[in-house]
Structure formats: C-alpha cells, structure tokens
Amino acid sequence: MTAVSDTAAPTPEPLLCAAFAADLDAADFRSEPLRSLWGSEADDALARGTREPILRAISGDDGVLATLGRLLVLGMPQPTAAVEAALPQLGVQGLVSLGLATLTEDAVTPTALLRPQSFVDADGIGEWWIASDLDEVALDGALPADHVLGVGGASRTLAEIVMPLEVDRALDLGTGCGIQALLVSRHAASVVATDISARALAYAELNAMLNGARNIEFRLGSMFEPVEGEAFDLIVSNPPFVITPRVDGVPEYEYRDGGLVGDALVEQFVRTAPSYLTAGGAAQLLGNWESRVVESGLDRLSSWVPADVDLWVIQREELSPLGYAELWIRDGGTTPRDAAFTRLLTAWLDDFEERGVSAVGFGYILLRRPANPTATPLRRIERMPQPVSNVGGALRQGLEAHDLLADGLPTTLFTASDVTEARHLLPGNDDPSVIELRQGGGFARTLKVDSALAAFVGACDGDLTVVQIVSALADLFEVPLVDLWADLEPRIRQLVLDGLLHG
Ligand SMILES: C[S@@+](CC[C@H](N)C(=O)[O-])C[C@H]1O[C@@H](n2cnc3c(N)ncnc32)[C@H](O)[C@@H]1O
Structure with missing residues (x-):
C-alpha cells in the first residue's frame, strides 16, 4: 500500500x-x-x-x-x-x-x-492562483497515494479542448485542485465539482475562494454518485484513466488511477455520462483505451457509446504496452536505475498480456445528447498525431456543421477566412501536381484536393449557389453535371464538417 x-x-x-x-x-x-x-x-x-x-x-x-x-x-x-x-x-x-x-x-x-x-482556453489567456499538495521536488521523495496534483499537462490539454459554450449547469467530475471547474465557471450559471477525495475537494474549494468563483458547489463521491438523477449541459472530466495492474506492490495514486481493471473506468464513464446530459448537452473527457488482439481500441470505444448519442473521438497517440508501462512507471517517480523498476514493468506487461492488449490509445472524447433525437448521430473517429492547441472552438464548430448538414447542404457556402491554397508544380510544368487547402486555425488541417474541388472552394464567396458553381464547373471541365455532383458532394460535406466551408 x-x-x-x-x-x-x-x-x-x-x-x-x-x-x-x-x-x-x-x-x-x-x-x-x-x-x-x-x-x-x-x-x-x-x-x-x-x-x-x-x-x-x-x-x-x-x-x-x-x-x-x-x-x-x-x-x-x-x-x-x-x-x-x-x-x-x-x-x-x-x-x-x-x-x-x-x-x-x-x-x-x-x-x-x-x-x-x-x-489558454477558447477565451484567450487567463490566470488563476492554484494551491495543491507539495510536489516531488518539494517533498524530495515519492508522492503519497492521496496526493492532490496541481495543474499538469493533462489539465492544460483538457482546458484547451473544452468547447466555449454558455451553459446553465456544468459538472467537473474528478475536480482535483479545481482547475477545470474554475475554467467552466466563467461560462456556466452554476458548476458542480465532484471528487472521490475529500482532500482534493478542500483544495478545490480553497482555490475557488482565492479566485473569487462563487458559482461552484463541491460534492464528495465516486463517479456520478454525487449527481444521481441530475442533468448537465456540459460535463468535463480529466478522470483517473491511467491503466494500472491490480496486484500487490504496484503503487496506486488517487489522482491518476480509478481502481478498476484496464480501461474499465473510461468505459464506465462513456456508457454512463450520456444519461446525465440535457438534450443538446455535451461531455468532454480525456482517456485511454486498450486495443486488444481481437478488436481495436477505437472500435471498443465506439461500442460503449449509446446508439442515440453523438461521438467524436480524436486519438492523439498510441503506445505499445511497453511504452505505456514505462511512461507511467516513470511518472510515479521510479526510473530504470531503481530496483523496483523491473518488478513494476513485469506487473504492467503481465496485466496487458492477460487481456491480449496490443496497444493503448490516448485522446479526446466528445459525447453529445442530440437536441433533435431523430437526427442521425455523429460517429466521427479521427487519428490526429500532429500538435494541436486550443481546439474547443473547432469542436463546437464541427458539431454545428454536423447539425447544419442534417438538413442537407446549404444553398450557399462560404470559404472560411483562414483557408489558403498551396499549389505544388513540377519544374517547368504549368499544371499543379498537388493542390492543398490549408486551415490556419482550428485543427490546422491540410487537405489534398483536385482542381475541381479547389475551383469550387475558390468560388464560394456568396455570389453563386452551390448548384450554380458545380454546374459552371461541369461546363468548364466538360463532364456530365450528375457525375461531377456525385464526385464533389461528399467532399464538399467533409469540408463543411472540417470548417473550411461554412453556411
Ligand atoms: C487526473 S486528476 C484531474 C484533476 C483536475 N480535474 C485536472 O484536470 O487537473 C483526477 C481526479 O479524479 C479523482 N478521482 C479518482 N477516482 C475517482 C472517482 N472514482 N470518482 C471521482 N473522482 C475520482 C482524483 O482524486 C483526482 O482528483
């Protein structure tokens, strides 16, 4: 222990x-x-x-x-x-x-x-005073099991993906030092901040007082127990998702480890959270998911989501069992020079082997209870290893685009102001061999397009309708309109979903 x-x-x-x-x-x-x-x-x-x-x-x-x-x-x-x-x-x-x-x-x-x-969040730069437990440097030793973490890399990551929404009620599950509750309190009439740790709640309450946040209520308890029967417009959580072997001698840290086997805590969260959302309400969390020999992690994650709920998952990285074990053993302060390292590594690798784990994914999960229950739910699964920052606004825009497209393509589309086009030509050649559309903000996507789609995007300035532009391009390229439409329409929809075009 x-x-x-x-x-x-x-x-x-x-x-x-x-x-x-x-x-x-x-x-x-x-x-x-x-x-x-x-x-x-x-x-x-x-x-x-x-x-x-x-x-x-x-x-x-x-x-x-x-x-x-x-x-x-x-x-x-x-x-x-x-x-x-x-x-x-x-x-x-x-x-x-x-x-x-x-x-x-x-x-x-x-x-x-x-x-x-x-x-940095979607509002720009902010600053709080945050109290937390003495860290390893101040303690000059290992962290205790009930350590209350300050603001770390994962806290910042979650802060940067939370959608800028004005809401009535928000929930921060596993509030720790209270940083996410403070952030969402700026856009919520009221916030409930929960934690299984009374120590964490004491810090979170102190931090709310220090920073003058008066609309946060603190409740003790595990997972959704403290909010049974309630519904929220926004749930945010940086839950204790770290996968830890359940064997004697492996340290358990309350701040990172929910006490369940494998990724069961993330599974439980994803299965349960939607029933605590209002119509149109969203839950955003960070998590790990295991790929097993029989099923990929992203497929397993998708299968946990209730059929009538929107899912947008962005996998940021995937580690091998060995890479994952090393990362979290080191995070606990044990290095290969310590005698315990090999024993811990063996425990992690045995644990992964028992469940046939081939890799562990990490990323962002966004769930939304659609405001219109008859709409086809979003199922958007992406792998995005490139650096991204401050994408809360882009996530909100992506959901809005999904809702917009539920009624079909808008009559007129506009090119987003942050889109530029890059043309790559072979030396001496006038025709580009590669055309790229680049997004300056949001997820900073770069998309390869052909000359028809590039010409379509270039013409989306509001003068002509979508159908008029595609008709003009069919004439220009001397192809049947019906064929060009079938080719362009799904790609135009994707550009709307990605935020390069808007209605
Ligand atoms: C990774 S920390 C996140 C802290 C903070 N929200 C942040 O973003 O920095 C996870 C928090 O979840 C809490 N926790 C652990 N198990 C929990 C459970 N079963 N139910 C609710 N909270 C739990 C821990 O005490 C810890 O404060």
Whole structure:
C-alpha cells in the first residue's frame, strides 16, 4: 500500500482567502513577474523538476516576490518575519489557519504549493492562483497515494479542448485542485465539482475562494454518485484513466488511477455520462483505451457509446504496452536505475498480456445528447498525431456543421477566412501536381484536393449557389453535371464538417 499524506488538507475560509488574494495581488504574484524575477531559463527548469536555477537566481533576495516564490512556488521554509512582511493582510497565522503552512519559532514551513497558473482556453489567456499538495521536488521523495496534483499537462490539454459554450449547469467530475471547474465557471450559471477525495475537494474549494468563483458547489463521491438523477449541459472530466495492474506492490495514486481493471473506468464513464446530459448537452473527457488482439481500441470505444448519442473521438497517440508501462512507471517517480523498476514493468506487461492488449490509445472524447433525437448521430473517429492547441472552438464548430448538414447542404457556402491554397508544380510544368487547402486555425488541417474541388472552394464567396458553381464547373471541365455532383458532394460535406466551408 502506498503511503498517504502526513499533512492535513487545507481549511478553506472565505475571509482568510480574500485577505490572501489581496496580498498576492499586491505582491504581483503572477506568472510573468515571477518569470521575470528569476528568468525564463530557470522557470523552464522548474517545469522539468529542477529548482536550483531559481534558487541561484534569487539568492540573497529577501523581497516580497522572492520570499513568496520560495515559500509558495517551491514549497520551501522561509523566515517568519519575511513571510509576515509579504502577507500583511493574511499574516503568518492566517496562512497556518488555512492549513497551508506550519509555524516553528523562526520559520514558516509550507504544507502546500500555491502557483499562479496561466493557461489558454477558447477565451484567450487567463490566470488563476492554484494551491495543491507539495510536489516531488518539494517533498524530495515519492508522492503519497492521496496526493492532490496541481495543474499538469493533462489539465492544460483538457482546458484547451473544452468547447466555449454558455451553459446553465456544468459538472467537473474528478475536480482535483479545481482547475477545470474554475475554467467552466466563467461560462456556466452554476458548476458542480465532484471528487472521490475529500482532500482534493478542500483544495478545490480553497482555490475557488482565492479566485473569487462563487458559482461552484463541491460534492464528495465516486463517479456520478454525487449527481444521481441530475442533468448537465456540459460535463468535463480529466478522470483517473491511467491503466494500472491490480496486484500487490504496484503503487496506486488517487489522482491518476480509478481502481478498476484496464480501461474499465473510461468505459464506465462513456456508457454512463450520456444519461446525465440535457438534450443538446455535451461531455468532454480525456482517456485511454486498450486495443486488444481481437478488436481495436477505437472500435471498443465506439461500442460503449449509446446508439442515440453523438461521438467524436480524436486519438492523439498510441503506445505499445511497453511504452505505456514505462511512461507511467516513470511518472510515479521510479526510473530504470531503481530496483523496483523491473518488478513494476513485469506487473504492467503481465496485466496487458492477460487481456491480449496490443496497444493503448490516448485522446479526446466528445459525447453529445442530440437536441433533435431523430437526427442521425455523429460517429466521427479521427487519428490526429500532429500538435494541436486550443481546439474547443473547432469542436463546437464541427458539431454545428454536423447539425447544419442534417438538413442537407446549404444553398450557399462560404470559404472560411483562414483557408489558403498551396499549389505544388513540377519544374517547368504549368499544371499543379498537388493542390492543398490549408486551415490556419482550428485543427490546422491540410487537405489534398483536385482542381475541381479547389475551383469550387475558390468560388464560394456568396455570389453563386452551390448548384450554380458545380454546374459552371461541369461546363468548364466538360463532364456530365450528375457525375461531377456525385464526385464533389461528399467532399464538399467533409469540408463543411472540417470548417473550411461554412453556411
Ligand atoms: C487526473 S486528476 C484531474 C484533476 C483536475 N480535474 C485536472 O484536470 O487537473 C483526477 C481526479 O479524479 C479523482 N478521482 C479518482 N477516482 C475517482 C472517482 N472514482 N470518482 C471521482 N473522482 C475520482 C482524483 O482524486 C483526482 O482528483
């Protein structure tokens, strides 16, 4: 059994949080001022788990920002007098009362980290103060099983894919430090944030108070238990989807591991979430899915989705069982130099072998309960290994395009303003051998097209209807209209779905 934290969870208290926020604000305790203080190279080194460059850069600096940086960003004890001067409204005693530090005679010892977190979502750049448990660097050792994670790569990934929708009720399942709940709270009348961990909920509530979010309700419980019988317009979740062997001696971390075998937690989520959605409501989550010798992971995932629910899945990467095992063993802090590595690797590979797992996919899952129950549900399965960022708007646009096409192609189409065309010609040749349409925003898709489709897209400026353009092209290319229509129509629909054309 993995050890649990030896420090208590924070104690959120509104007045103390307001005083703390005022102090942090006055100190300009934000990402950019801190990065300027210690330099971008040192800042990047911390992201890789090394704090020494920051310590060197601010060595001897006992100013307010440097003191708060060492105390809250790095999680290191600081002289009581310096902390008292840095937090004039909250005071050292207030920090202790919030459960974020302990006090000895002459030093304040942090029991949590608190970092400014800038992020990008569909609204642009934002920033929060996020408290979470001391990390491996601050603890100088392995994480306890009940560790509450700060904002990590997966948190940012989910934030970048959440659709910018104004909604009435939103749910963040497995809220952890509360980052997703904070993000969606900007566009929701009310948010319910749940977690199986009371410790995580304490952090999430503290973070909501610190950042002035008043429309989030916190509930303890597993999966959908805390919201039984309720319905939401938007569900977001970065669930504990990591596949972990269920054998003695393999560490289990609450923040990444839901306690089920294989990808059963993701399966349960996908099967259950639609019954907690309003008509037109959407659920977005990150997940892993196992390809088995008998069935691909994407086929298994599709089979979990109720027949009347829209599914859009984007597989971002696929790892071999060995690659996956190494990734998550290292993530737990065990390297090949540690004696436990081989034992853990064997446990992971045995576990995969038992279920005939040939690969593990990772990606984004979007489920939607269609507003029109008679519409043909979307089944969109894509593999997208290239880097993408901030695609929440593109996902929303893709769903809108699916709805638009349910009534047939619009009479008139327009080329999206971010589309450009690239023509590749063999030297000395006037006819292009390859024509590409490139999307500047969204998923930044590049599509190979022929000259007929390129000419069609070029003519979509609103002057002519779709049928008029295709008729003119049939005359130009001297082909029967019916043949050209049969050839172009499905590809025009795809360009609408991909956001290169719109109605
Ligand atoms: C990967 S963390 C995500 C935290 C945060 N939402 C983010 O995006 O950074 C997963 C969270 O799910 C919680 N969790 C684990 N098992 C759960 C369960 N059965 N039901 C609800 N939450 C669970 C963990 O405590 C953890 O806070």
